[in-house]
Amino acid sequence: MTKKIAAGNWKMNGLVSDLSDILDIDRQIEGLECTTVICLPATLLYASDGDPRQRVEIGGQYCHPAASGAHTGDISAPMLADAGATWCITGHSERRTDRNETDADVRAQTEAVWAAGMTAILCIGETLAQREAGETLAVLTAQLAGSLPEGATADNTVLAYEPVWAIGTGKVASPEQVAEVHDALRAQVGADMSLLYGGSVKAANAAEIFALANVNGGLVGGASLKAADFVPIVQALAAS
Template identity: 70%
Template sequence: MTRKIAAGNWKMNGLRASVEEARAIASGADGCTVVICPPATLLVPMSALGVALGGQYCHASTSGAHTGDISAPMLADAGATWCITGHSERRADHGESDADVRAQTEAAWSVGLTAILCLGETLAQREAGETLDVLRSQMDGSLPSGATPDNTVIAYEPVWAIGTGKVATPDQVAEVHDALRARVGPGFSLLYGGSVKAGNAADLFALDNVDGALVGGASLAAADFLPIVKALAES
């Protein structure tokens, strides 16, 4: 059996007042695993809420002269038990390679964090019919050999659908998730991300091999995120 997981990536959003939204999410989360990945500044304030927390990134090194970075031990010390690795915004904005993502994933594992490893193609790659080839390449380069269903979750996030309001069609999602399942085998939770909202969540969760979602903007408020959690719990 795969775990049903609703993970919220808050990205660079949220101040201390946002802890109340996280509290509301924690109080209403039921029926599946709910993870909030807030800015690192909010991990400690949210650590007593009773909801699983994740970092949005971790450096491959445990410490050192890396100004502005954060290590996996620091995330764990602040209360995180999960960590996103390989998000397309990190790959694009910070030039993170597959090798970087692999090292970060191993760093997350080293302190007991579960990695949410992100994969996804650009619109140009999708239109060129290269989606599955791109994802295979990212998987081969980013996923360490020690991956298990306990230490790793795979998130498919088409780059062209992140924050754009566009959502991959059910056929497109099914094709990718079926291919990912064939690649990693049973047990691994496979999440879809890319403008997931309450209005489309149930249709996405009805697909085979879609075990949850990595949600961006719709995870910032309990009123938006909890209907997605409910749809997953009922799927």
């Protein structure tokens, strides 16, 4: 059965003092039937590893494809796993844009995540110009073909659709737009892999998004930073 997954991405936010919000989330989601993940900055992973969490799982936001080496400032998948991560985001649009990461880079990172025994949250998404040009499905199909390694399964990979134009902008794809993409992705990856929507997901719109047939959860940015904002999203997913 396809897993329901509420994944938070703290991006470049958070100090050790902010980890109390993860414990608040953990307490408040007791009894909810869905997987909850928070992808933290690398500086917070080890600090969170000893927390008395029972429900919230922890992930990284990026990994270098190599397991080790002369890559100053980078972090490897084995390092993330050693610090307590069991998940890692690959292909987020901010890294594709800010760091010029290609589909080939994302594929290599995803393979590294698997090799370290973690689950990859692989992101794909189109820009506003591509959406307006009617190229959305073609762009996503190409990204998926280039980024998703052979051997991807529902156990080692979650796919996140994040329209670039809806990330951090307050804009949200319409239910019809989300459904069109997720239905197309479902046809490509099969029945079991979880498909997440990411793009300004909030408590106010979560229930409508999660009610769509092929949406199995969300990749949530700013609304995952505080328990008061994130818990209602997890609750909406569990109730869907």
